[in-house]
Amino acid sequence: MASERTTLTIPGPDGDRRVDLSSPNRAVWPDAAGGPITKAELAAYVQTVATPFLAANGDRPVSLERFRDGIGGESFFSKNPPKGTPDFVESVTVTYNSGRRHPQIVLTEAAAIVWAVQMNTVVFHPWASLSRATDNPVELRIDLDPQPGTGIPEAIAAAHELRAVLREAGLEPFIKTSGNRGLHVFCPIVPEWEFLVVRHAVIAAGRELERRMPTQVTTNWWKEERGERIFVDFNQANRDRTMAGAYSPRALPSATVSTPVHWDELDDLDPQRFTVRTIPDRLADVGDPWADFAQHPGRIDTLLEWWERDVADGLGELPFPPEFPKMPGEPPRVQPSKRVAANWDAEGNRIED
Numbered sequence: 001m002a003s004e005r006t007t008l009t010i011p012g013p014d015g016d017r018r019v020d021l022s023s024p025n026r027a028v029w030p031d032a033a034g035g036p037i038t039k040a041e042l043a044a045y046v047q048t049v050a051t052p053f054l055a056a057n058g059d060r061p062v063s064l065e066r067f068r069d070g071i072g073g074e075s076f077f078s079k080n081p082p083k084g085t086p087d088f089v090e091s092v093t094v095t096y097n098s099g100r101r102h103p104q105i106v107l108t109e110a111a112a113i114v115w116a117v118q119m120n121t122v123v124f125h126p127w128a129s130l131s132r133a134t135d136n137p138v139e140l141r142i143d144l145d146p147q148p149g150t151g152i153p154e155a156i157a158a159a160h161e162l163r164a165v166l167r168e169a170g171l172e173p174f175i176k177t178s179g180n181r182g183l184h185v186f187c188p189i190v191p192e193w194e195f196l197v198v199r200h201a202v203i204a205a206g207r208e209l210e211r212r213m214p215t216q217v218t219t220n221w222w223k224e225e226r227g228e229r230i231f232v233d234f235n236q237a238n239r240d241r242t243m244a245g246a247y248s249p250r251a252l253p254s255a256t257v258s259t260p261v262h263w264d265e266l267d268d269l270d271p272q273r274f275t276v277r278t279i280p281d282r283l284a285d286v287g288d289p290w291a292d293f294a295q296h297p298g299r300i301d302t303l304l305e306w307w308e309r310d311v312a313d314g315l316g317e318l319p320f321p322p323e324f325p326k327m328p329g330e331p332p333r334v335q336p337s338k339r340v341a342a343n344w345d346a347e348g349n350r351i352e353d
Contacts (some may be wrong), residue, residue, distance in 0.1 A: 008043060010111040017088055017111035021118050028070045028122060029255040030275070034263040037255050037276055039189050043117045048280045049247045050110035056246035056260075057126040057199065060239060061094050063103040063242060064116050065123035071251040078119065079104045089115055092131040097324050106131050122251045125242035128198075129191065135239075136191035140300060142205060143236045143243060144183045147218075149228030155183045158209065158217050158230040162265065165208050169303045170249040170256045172296040174289070177271040179250035179258035184243055188297045195239040196327075203302035203318055206232035222335045235321050246290060248278050260290040266302050336353055 006024050010017045024040035046053065064078040080103055080323045081091045091103040095257055101285040107124075116124070128137035142162065145156045159175055162185055166173045171187040178184055189198070206219045209232060218229040236243055244250060259274035259282075274282070317329035326333075 008114060010047065010114055012088065012109045013089075017086075019086075019111055019114045019118060021114070026070065026213055028067070029253065030070060030072065031253045031274070032255045032277070034277065039117065039120075042122075042249070042276065043114050045249070045276045045280065046113040046117055047110055047296065049283065050113060052260075052283065052290065053113060053124075053245070053247040054107065054109070054289075055293070056290060057106050057124055057248070058109075059132075060130050061092055061127040061202045062107055062108065062245070063125040064105060064121040065125060065251065067122050067251060068120050071122060071253070075122075075251065076124075078121075081105050082119070086111075086115060088112055090131070092134060094127075094134045094240075097238070122249055124245045124248040126245045127240070127242060128237070130193075133191050135195070135235075137195060138189060138191045138297070139235055140187040140189050140198055140201060140205075140303075141243060142185045142202055143178070143233035144185065145183050145231040145233045147223075147231055148225045148228060150164050151181060152269065152271060153185075154230050155181075156269060158213060159183050159185060159266060161212055161217075162205070162209050165205055165212070169205065169300070169306070171298040171300070171303075174260065174293055175263060175266065176246050176258055176260040176290070177256075177269070177274060179244055179248070179256045179271065179274070180252065181271075184258070184292075185254055188295075189294055189300055190297045193300060195237065197304070198288055198300065199237040200218075200235060201300040202232075202237040203234045204303045204306035204310060206234050208306060218340065219318065224335055232283060234318060238324070241321065247279065260288060262286075262289045263290075278352065302352065307337045 005022050008019045008021055021043055026039045027036035028039055028042055029037040063076055066078055067073055067075045080217050090106040090108055092106050094104045095100055095101050102324055122160045130138055144158050146155050163173045166187055174186050176184050210217045210219050213276055216229055218226045219232050220226050246260050248258050250256050255276040257274050257279050319331055
């Protein structure tokens with residue numbers, strides 16, 4: 001009979017940790033190539049990638065996307081440390097857009113990642129800020145999201161031009177696959193600006209990219225206006241809006257992983273090659289393309305100058321996600337095809353009958 005529980009011994013900064021792994025033979029990805037990927041195999045994977053994983057996702061608030069019955073079952077998010085969380089899993093109190101505050105999980109060592117796997121975590125969603133200053137991002141993040149009729153080739157073309165835009169603004173871009181259809185471009189930045197300001201910098205970069213590739217790229221928030229273009233998802237730069245972290249698995253049948261790549265790998269990129277089973281060998285062969293990420297912190301001053309220029313030219317704030325409070329200068333939160341001008345005031349507030 002298959003074992004229902006095993007105990008893993010994991011080296012850490014304060015000596016070995018022991019983590020109990022229940023149901024180690026449960027299939028997390030039942031349809032993966034080569035046979036089901038089990039919870040035990042996922043635990044082994046996160047230990048193998050722990051060093052680059054923690055460099056990219058550690059010491060910051062993280063949301064855990066958990067699947068009790070494998071990726072085919074229902075999922076839910078954990079932000080607060082649940083009852084019984086071991087001492088080596090840290091937390092930090094964060095402020096959300098609503099103004100409420102509560103502790104959120106922080107991962108700082110390999111045993112903590114394995115504990116998250118024990119809690120049936122598949123996808124790790126880190127904040128863009130570190131635990132010592134959660135209000136100030138250390139990364140500028142841009143999500144290149146293919147829309148229907150586009151795919152990875154179009155995202156690659158947009159990524160190359162975006163790299164040029166960001167370098168003109170004095171930043172050093174790094175790139176990874178999303179683990180799904182898109183690409184994520186990150187720039188390390190000094191933590192001097194709050195999330196809303198960094199969001200404006202992302203919008204400025206997206207608008208500049210859109211000017212250079214108007215038939216291929218869009219910053220239109222409403223799907224009905226995007227067309228067959230790559231969407232620059234500026235709202236992923238908001239507080240408490242996260243992307244799958246570097247080296248995080250995705251809850252997709254092939255067990256793909258959000259994978260950092262070198263820029264010279266981009267043109268021949270096939271994100272489906274990067275899976276829980278292939279990443280350990282890739283790391284052994286090519287290393288971590290983001291190994292020196294933290295050594296290149298830049299400033300967003302130029303992007304903010306572009307933002308102010310665009311505001312002066314009549315391009316102002318863009319819509320926020322629906323769960324956010326109404327923000328200053330935000331346009332109406334109604335899709336354009338349903339908008340009746342007479343029902344909205346100049347500030348984007350609906351006029352009551």
